[in-house]
Amino acid sequence: MTIHRFVPNSAEKIKDNMLKSLGLTSVEDLFEDIPSSLRIKGGLKIPDAISEIELERKVESKLEKNFSPPEYLNFLGGGAWLHYTPSIVTEIISRNEFYTSYTPYQPEISQGMLQSLFEYQSQICELTGMEVANSSMYDWGTALGEAGRMAFRVTRKRKIVVSRGASPERIAILRTYCYPASIDVKEVDFDPKIGNTDYGSVHSVVDHDSAALYIENPNFLGIIEESVDELSQLCHERNALLIVGVNPSTLGLMRPPGEYGADIVVGDGQPLGLPLNYGGPLIGIFATKKDPVLLRQMPGRLIGQTVSKDNSKQGYTMVLQTREQHIRREQATSNICTNEALLALAVSVYLSSMGPEGMKKLGSLCLANSHYAQKLLSERGMECPYFSGSFFCDLTVKTRLNSQMLPAKLARHKILGGIPLGRFYPDLSNVSLFSFSEVHTPEDVQTLVDALSQIDERE
Amino acid sequence: MKKYHQASWNEPLLIEMSKSGRQAFSLPELKPEVLSAINEDRPENLIPEKMRRKTDLLLPEVSEPEIVRHYVRLSQMNFGIDLGMYPLGSCTMKYNPKVSERIAKNPKFSGLHPYQDEQTVQGILEILYELQSLLCEITGMSAFSLSPAAGAQGEFVGALIIRNFLNDCGYSSKKDEMLVPDSAHGTNPASAAMAGFKVVKIPSSEGGIVTAEAVKKVVSERTAGMMLTVPNTLGIFEREIGEVSCIVHDAGGLMYYDGANMNALLGRVKPGEMGFDIVHLNVHKTFATPHGGGGPGAGPVGVVDKLSEYLPVPVIVRKGGEGYGFDYNRPRSIGRIKSFYGNVGVLLRAYCYILSLGKDGLKTVSEQAVLASNYLLSKLDRRYYSLRYSIDQSRKHEFVVSASPLKRKTGVSAGDISKAILDSGNHSPTVYFPLIVDEALMIEPTETEPVEFLDQYATILNELAETANQSPESILKAPERTSISRLDEYRASHPGSLVLNWRYLLDGAKKKKDDDNKGKRNGSSNSRKHS
Numbered sequence: 001m002t003i004h005r006f007v008p009n010s011a012e013k014i015k016d017n018m019l020k021s022l023g024l025t026s027v028e029d030l031f032e033d034i035p036s037s038l039r040i041k042g043g044l045k046i047p048d049a050i051s052e053i054e055l056e057r058k059v060e061s062k063l064e065k066n067f068s069p070p071e072y073l074n075f076l077g078g079g080a081w082l083h084y085t086p087s088i089v090t091e092i093i094s095r096n097e098f099y100t101s102y103t104p105y106q107p108e109i110s111q112g113m114l115q116s117l118f119e120y121q122s123q124i125c126e127l128t129g130m131e132v133a134n135s136s137m138y139d140w141g142t143a144l145g146e147a148g149r150m151a152f153r154v155t156r157k158r159k160i161v162v163s164r165g166a167s168p169e170r171i172a173i174l175r176t177y178c179y180p181a182s183i184d185v186k187e188v189d190f191d192p193k194i195g196n197t198d199y200g201s202v203h204s205v206v207d208h209d210s211a212a213l214y215i216e217n218p219n220f221l222g223i224i225e226e227s228v229d230e231l232s233q234l235c236h237e238r239n240a241l242l243i244v245g246v247n248p249s250t251l252g253l254m255r256p257p258g259e260y261g262a263d264i265v266v267g268d269g270q271p272l273g274l275p276l277n278y279g280g281p282l283i284g285i286f287a288t289k290k291d292p293v294l295l296r297q298m299p300g301r302l303i304g305q306t307v308s309k310d311n312s313k314q315g316y317t318m319v320l321q322t323r324e325q326h327i328r329r330e331q332a333t334s335n336i337c338t339n340e341a342l343l344a345l346a347v348s349v350y351l352s353s354m355g356p357e358g359m360k361k362l363g364s365l366c367l368a369n370s371h372y373a374q375k376l377l378s379e380r381g382m383e384c385p386y387f388s389g390s391f392f393c394d395l396t397v398k399t400r401l402n403s404q405m406l407p408a409k410l411a412r413h414k415i416l417g418g419i420p421l422g423r424f425y426p427d428l429s430n431v432s433l434f435s436f437s438e439v440h441t442p443e444d445v446q447t448l449v450d451a452l453s454q455i456d457e458r459e
Numbered sequence: 460m461k462k463y464h465q466a467s468w469n470e471p472l473l474i475e476m477s478k479s480g481r482q483a484f485s486l487p488e489l490k491p492e493v494l495s496a497i498n499e500d501r502p503e504n505l506i507p508e509k510m511r512r513k514t515d516l517l518l519p520e521v522s523e524p525e526i527v528r529h530y531v532r533l534s535q536m537n538f539g540i541d542l543g544m545y546p547l548g549s550c551t552m553k554y555n556p557k558v559s560e561r562i563a564k565n566p567k568f569s570g571l572h573p574y575q576d577e578q579t580v581q582g583i584l585e586i587l588y589e590l591q592s593l594l595c596e597i598t599g600m601s602a603f604s605l606s607p608a609a610g611a612q613g614e615f616v617g618a619l620i621i622r623n624f625l626n627d628c629g630y631s632s633k634k635d636e637m638l639v640p641d642s643a644h645g646t647n648p649a650s651a652a653m654a655g656f657k658v659v660k661i662p663s664s665e666g667g668i669v670t671a672e673a674v675k676k677v678v679s680e681r682t683a684g685m686m687l688t689v690p691n692t693l694g695i696f697e698r699e700i701g702e703v704s705c706i707v708h709d710a711g712g713l714m715y716y717d718g719a720n721m722n723a724l725l726g727r728v729k730p731g732e733m734g735f736d737i738v739h740l741n742v743h744k745t746f747a748t749p750h751g752g753g754g755p756g757a758g759p760v761g762v763v764d765k766l767s768e769y770l771p772v773p774v775i776v777r778k779g780g781e782g783y784g785f786d787y788n789r790p791r792s793i794g795r796i797k798s799f800y801g802n803v804g805v806l807l808r809a810y811c812y813i814l815s816l817g818k819d820g821l822k823t824v825s826e827q828a829v830l831a832s833n834y835l836l837s838k839l840d841r842r843y844y845s846l847r848y849s850i851d852q853s854r855k856h857e858f859v860v861s862a863s864p865l866k867r868k869t870g871v872s873a874g875d876i877s878k879a880i881l882d883s884g885n886h887s888p889t890v891y892f893p894l895i896v897d898e899a900l901m902i903e904p905t906e907t908e909p910v911e912f913l914d915q916y917a918t919i920l921n922e923l924a925e926t927a928n929q930s931p932e933s934i935l936k937a938p939e940r941t942s943i944s945r946l947d948e949y950r951a952s953h954p955g956s957l958v959l960n961w962r963y964l965l966d967g968a969k970k971k972k973d974d975d976n977k978g979k980r981n982g983s984s985n986s987r988k989h990s
């Protein structure tokens with residue numbers, strides 16, 4: 001066997017001494033209970049070990065083939081958005097005491113992570129206007145899946161109505177979480193001109209058999225939903241829950257869903273300063289009301305404040321664990337165990353550094369840039385915005401060119417974007433979605449506008 | 460015992476330090492040319508009036524140095540594998556190579572957007588495609604999906620694959636039972652139930668394994684499959700696995716491998732060879748990615764050829780001359796289970812780890828994980844920590860001892876011992892799991908623990924037992940060297956005293972103030988009456 005730098009006892013002499021102390025001559029003796037018929041013959045067919053230098057060369061030469069900022073401008077959104085990661089976020093989550101720890105099963109030695117998660121839960125409640133937030137789900141999509149199942153457990157009804165304005169990928173995840181529980185997912189069209197959820201069509205679909213209505217705000221098409229009070233009232237008249245999905249970076253300026261009656265809020269913490277990482281890890285937001293029924297059915301881990309047994313000090317610990325798989329097994333509210341705690345810490349650092357003013361300014365910059373792009377593009381004669389509803393950071397643009405052809409052409413201008421909506425909605429084959437944030441300068445926006453109109457004119 | 464003392468800062472919440480006007484953000488100013496082009500000085504006015512935030516957003520107003528100090532202090536009140544031994548059984552807390560961290564921070568990875576055109580992300584797709592192939596080779600499966608975010612999600616995916624495959628075979632609801640041993644991790648029954656199965660418990664044998672005989676007793680035409688981890692949570696290899704797989708297969712069921720313990724078998728046995736049809740790997744455990752205080756992880760799922768059509772979408776494929784890309788067109792797929800393509804940041808680290816160790820290195824990992832666990836076990840005082848099940852047999856990467864002899868003699872429980880260990884500057888084992896061992900201490904030292912630490916850990920456990928014998932009170936007081944002593948867990952979860960965020964505190968404080976004021980008012984009106 002080989003000696004390896006991560007494996008201290010692989011040094012021959014040490015290994016031999018350990019074996020001797022066990023009265024063994026070979027490590028193979030420890031595996032004698034494995035029938036020889038099951039053993040791998042001739043070893044794994046994978047490459048031999050390489051040094052750190054070689055590894056770095058090898059992996060980085062592959063990564064070199066990717067197109068990324070700063071060489072390329074990125075205008076992609078749709079569920080993961082490019083935002084600036086403050087240096088303190090990276091610095092703090094790289095502290096070994098945090099990133100090499102695990103679930104705080106021993107709270108006395110894990111107060112740092114526990115308090116950070118408590119602060120995270122608090123900040124998510126403030127942003128969403130909700131009363132209880134858990135300490136993370138895998139991502140927005142799975143948080144929605146869990147919300148759908150929770151709505152069934154709370155209402156015992158098996159129909160979930162979703163606006164087609166919500167992300168198609170997230171709706172797909174919701175379906176996967178729901179079909180094994182025989183929960184039906186019914187989609188309602190968005191208004192083809194405005195791009196918002198059409199109250200009239202929802203009205204006829206959300207009935208007394210519905211467990212919940214799901215809307216996103218702003219929705220996947222970038223449009224701000226305005227009939228929220230009416231939708232909320234409709235749901236509650238029919239004993240259905242209102243589930244709202246959010247991009248939390250908008251909530252410094254947008255009305256929090258808790259204020260229009262949302263029963264569950266889901267979303268992704270990624271736009272709060274987390275790197276894109278090719279779409280993962282992300283961090284699912286899950287928040288609800290301080291209602292004993294909802295709380296009992298909530299998935300995921302919750303951190304609470306308490307005191308030491310001798311009452312001398314405040315401290316933090318995991319609470320209401322009887323909902324969870326390690327105690328409740330097949331009766332648990334979810335199977336989630338490993339979650340996204342480190343990213344919850346990152347989000348908490350981000351929100352602490354932004355504060356209320358920073359969150360407002362962040363929203364203003366996103367709004368200003370998206371509207372600036374809209375202005376310039378429409379001046380160049382493009383159909384922009386394609387939808388007439390109010391928008392926040394995501395902008396729809398119609399081009400003469402099929403939107404699936406657009407990204408490759410824009411890449412030649414060193415631009416990444418936009419999302420071809422035809423991928424998800426066949427009627428929107430010429431519509432693309434572009435996203436704007438605080439990282440974009442006015443020149444960046446002009447570069448995009450120039451490239452887009454050049455490409456469009458050539459058609 | 461080495462002297463250890465964790466920092467104890469009495470650190471307030473950031474919101475309690477908040478001072479109006481302080482800020483730690485730095486964002487560009489809104490540009491006049493932009494504002495004039497959009498004809499709006501206050502961009503928030505672009506949001507329809509009724510959808511604007513009207514209430515103040517309560518977030519801390521603090522400066523950058525305060526934030527850094529706050530979190531560095533909090534970090535000093537936390538414990539990770541980079542500080543000391545962390546033998547949390549089943550969780551595989553091993554050293555996380557730093558080179559993987561550096562590579563994962565490369566902007567050519569961290570800056571990639573999941574909706575970039577495939578042609579612009581060929582590098583990362585190539586890596587992920589290669590990782591799929593490596594995982595296939597390591598597990599003996601023929602196709603892998605990298606989507607699942609963690610082990611538990613992999614289990615859910617696996618259970619759905621079983622469900623849909625059996626449906627397509629025409630069994631429909633007749634096959635609705637999932638066999639799960641009583642020693643299984645809680646996620647197994649929870650995932651099976653989420654996928655719509657009834658969970659049928661298989662009792663472990665005297666020897667601590669699932670025997671063919673026990674399976675025969677519960678298997679029936681309703682059996683859809685079985686979920687099993689090998690070695691099991693007792694650290695014992697499932698000797699009868701070959702026969703068990705045959706029985707389940709003969710009943711038309713499928714075998715699911717919970718790969719949480721794959722680190723014991725790397726390079727020695729492939730789950731596919733043991734008869735498993737579906738495998739998840741806990742990448743964060745087996746392939747050494749940091750656990751981040753609870754996550755992120757990754758739980759890729761591999762399947763045998765006949766199940767490959769059922770994997771979640773999208774699957775990464777090689778598209779001939781066009782390089783690598785995604786395949787979404789899979790009509791039999793169980794569907795999508797995760798946004799985008801999984802926890803790629805974690806997967807990239809795993810790829811780096813596998814390449815670093817290579818073929819022989821992976822086998823060294825299983826060898827050394829098993830050696831470390833047996834070595835540590837051999838050093839424990841069995842008068843206090845007894846072994847259950849197959850006593851004469853070696854363990855694999857972890858073992859479970861029962862502290863019940865200790866408890867009988869001294870009144871000190873496994874839970875108490877777990878608290879006292881913390882005072883040594885090491886983390887405690889997993890306690891009270893698996894459920895089939897009373898007073899369980901589940902210990903997984905991993906291959907990255909130097910023998911000196913193994914010796915020290917054994918000494919600590921043995922000395923604590925002696926101390927328990929002589930002065931149990933001192934153990935019941937532990938921990939005393941951590942940032943806080945034992946917590947009031949009852950109060951923490953009691954509905955009357957539950958505090959889930961700072962609002963509870965602020966509202967509580969406000970209520971108290973209101974009550975006090977009311978009291979004062981009442982008091983003053985009373986006194987007026989008297990005067």
Ligand SMILES: Cc1ncc(COP(=O)(O)O)c(C=O)c1O
Nearest residue numbers: 337338549609610611644646719
């Ligand atoms: C045996 C076993 N199975 C499954 C899991 C679940 O894995 P995860 O936490 O990655 O969801 C774990 C770990 O927590 C485990 O130890």
